Every structure is written in structure tokens, then in C-alpha cells.
Amino acid sequence: MRRKAYATAKEIGLDRQDRISLSNMILCYDHDSWRHISDTQLARVLDAMEGFALVTYLLNHDDHGRVNVA
DSSP: OHHHHHHHHHHTTOOHHHHHHHHHHHHTOOOSSGGGSOHHHHHHHHHHHHHHHHHHHHHHBOTTSOBOOO
């Protein structure tokens, strides 16, 4: 799961500091590396990133899969 979380973060354009800031906010837990959070906590962060990616995709595409340019 850690590989998937790192890959998802990279896919949506998060650098290391962005990843740490995001997970600190989601977990309400101050840490300086993803190595210091449990698999359960990382799963919550991954869910949030995947949700963000899905919402972003849906907002940028219309009902026929075309990209909105507005």
C-alpha cells in the first residue's frame, strides 16, 4: 500500500513536503515522514488523495468525457 500511496501522491503532483503537510492535516498528527505513520493511517491519506483525484477529474470533464475549458 505504501508504494500505491507514493505513486498516487506523485500522480497528483505532490512533492515530499506537500505529502507530509497533507497527511499531518488529515490525521491531525504531527510527523515528518510517512515512515512514522501506520498502514491504517496511510490508508486514510490514500483514500483522501484518491477522492481528490476523482473529484478533480469529474470537475474537469463533462458528461461525455470531454475536458471542460471554462
